[in-house]
Amino acid sequence: MSEKNREGKRTARERLAAEREKHRAAEKRRRALIVGASVVGVLGLAAVTGVIAANAGKDDGEASGPVVAPSGAQGKDGLAVPVGEDGAKSTLTVWEDFRCPACKAFEQTYRSTVQELTDAGQLKVEYHLVTLIDGNMGGSGSRNSANAAACAQDAGKFPAYHDVLFDNQPSETDDAYAGNDKLIELAGKVDGLDTPAFRRCVEDGTHNGWVAKSHEAFRKGDFSGTPTVLLNGRNIYQDRTMTPAKLKQAVQEAARG
Numbered sequence: 001m002s003e004k005n006r007e008g009k010r011t012a013r014e015r016l017a018a019e020r021e022k023h024r025a026a027e028k029r030r031r032a033l034i035v036g037a038s039v040v041g042v043l044g045l046a047a048v049t050g051v052i053a054a055n056a057g058k059d060d061g062e063a064s065g066p067v068v069a070p071s072g073a074q075g076k077d078g079l080a081v082p083v084g085e086d087g088a089k090s091t092l093t094v095w096e097d098f099r100c101p102a103c104k105a106f107e108q109t110y111r112s113t114v115q116e117l118t119d120a121g122q123l124k125v126e127y128h129l130v131t132l133i134d135g136n137m138g139g140s141g142s143r144n145s146a147n148a149a150a151c152a153q154d155a156g157k158f159p160a161y162h163d164v165l166f167d168n169q170p171s172e173t174d175d176a177y178a179g180n181d182k183l184i185e186l187a188g189k190v191d192g193l194d195t196p197a198f199r200r201c202v203e204d205g206t207h208n209g210w211v212a213k214s215h216e217a218f219r220k221g222d223f224s225g226t227p228t229v230l231l232n233g234r235n236i237y238q239d240r241t242m243t244p245a246k247l248k249q250a251v252q253e254a255a256r257g
Helices: 003-037 042-058 101-119 132-137 141-154 158-167 180-187 196-204 208-220 244-256
Strands: 081-083 090-096 123-129 228-231
Touching: 081 141, 081 158, 090 101, 090 244, 101 123, 101 158, 101 244, 123 141, 123 208, 132 141, 141 158, 141 180, 141 196, 141 208, 158 180, 180 196, 228 244
Parallel strands: 090 123
Antiparallel strands: 081 123, 090 228
16 A cells, blocks of 8 residues: 555544544533533523423424334334345444534545445445434534435435535534525435425425434434444444454455355
8 A cells, every 4th residue: 555545544534533522522512511500500500401401302202293214214113224235244333413524524434435335235334313413503404404314215315315415514513404495405416306205305304203213312322422333233433443444344354254
C-alpha cells in the first residue's frame, strides 16, 4: 500500500473519531445542563421535569401515533430495515441518525465497502433509525427523515434514499429535514421514488410511531451514541485500528467459513 493510501485511510479514521467525540461531548453537555438545573430550586426543577416529560413523550410510540413498520422490516418488533441477503454469514447492525455528522462520516468512509459486500451476498446490513439529534439539539428532522426513509423502504428504494439523505445532510444545528418539502425534494434524486404514495406517507408521518419505537430500543440498548455499528454483535469501534479493508477481510473470512 502506498504512503498516500495509508494517509488517506488514517485521515478518514481520524475524521470519524473526531465526529463521534464531538457528538459524545454534546450529549455530556446536555446531561450536565439537566443536572445543573436541579439546584436552582423547586420551580426550576419543575420546569426541567416538564421538558424531560415532553421529550419522553416524543420517544413513546403511542404519543407519535400507531406503530406502523415499513414493508419488509425485520428483527425484534420489526425495527430493522434489512439490506442484503438473509443468508449472508455476517450481519452489520447500524444505529444511525440522519442529522448526525458522525453517521455521515461513517457512511462516507465505509459505504463502498459495505455495498460491495452486500452485493456479493457476503454481508447483510440491518439499519435502525434513531432520533438522538432531535433530543440533543431540538427539532424534528431526525424523526421526519427517518419516517421518510421508512416510506422509501415501502417503495423498495431505501438504500438509495438512505444514501441521498446522508449526502445532502444539513449542518447539525440546521433542522432542514424537519420540512417535508425538503424530504420530498430529495426523493427526486432517486429514480421512481417521488410518487403520490410516497408523498402521502411522508406528509402523514405514517411511520412516526415506528421511528419512536426504534429510538426507544436504542435507549434501552444503552449504546453510547451514533453511529453504533456492530459486526456480528461486536462493536467495530472496540478495535481502534478498524478500517474498511479490515472490515472487508473479516466479512470475507466469515463467508469462507
